[in-house]
Amino acid sequence: MFFGLFLAYQRWADRFAEFTGKLAMWIVIPTVAVGFVNVVLRYIGQATATRLTSNTIIELQWYMYSGIFLLGFPYILKHQINVRVDFWFANQGAKRKAWIDFAGHWIALVPFALIGIWVSFPQGINSWTRWEQSPDADGLPRGPIKMLLAISFLLLLIQAVAEQIKLYAIVTDRRHLVELEGAHEQPVRVE
Secondary structure: OHHHHHHHHHHHHHHHHHHHHHHHHHHHHHHHHHHHHHHHHHHHHHHHOOOOOOHHHHHHHHHHHHHHHHHOHHHHHHHOOOOOOOHHHHOOOHHHHHHHHHHHHHHHHHHHHHHHHHHHHHHHHHHHHHOOEOOOOOOOEOHHHHHHHHHHHHHHHHHHHHHHHHHHHHHOOOHHHOOOOOHHHOOOOOO
């Protein structure tokens, strides 16, 4: 019974990771557009000896770039497209890999996400309630980006728990319960 609830959570978290991943992908288009406009305005400004760009555009670009990165956390974890540099891990069987990841997630990933939440949420809330502004002239408020950082750690934790459920199913020979639709369409994994 409890495992059924865990599987329902895992399926929900995986769908949510797909959503945040697609959202991150769609942010790429306006990020490139803002970057292009910034570069064009800077060169035209240099040619005409006029300042046509501002810190608002520069900060908007790095806010959007940060959004791509931070919202992509759960998608990257779900699809295991994070960079692995472990030549030993690649040569292991599926069950041993699952044990290594299961232990590694509990030792490093889950505590990392919890510490990130613990540190970043108070900072984000404080920045948002004070409507902290950028120290740069014409800069953007810091509250939204600090809250996005906090939310990204929460999203990472949500997906880390879902991954732990999948790994537990593998190590207890219940892999068939966590196979998802489209599992054959896995992205390239870098090891």
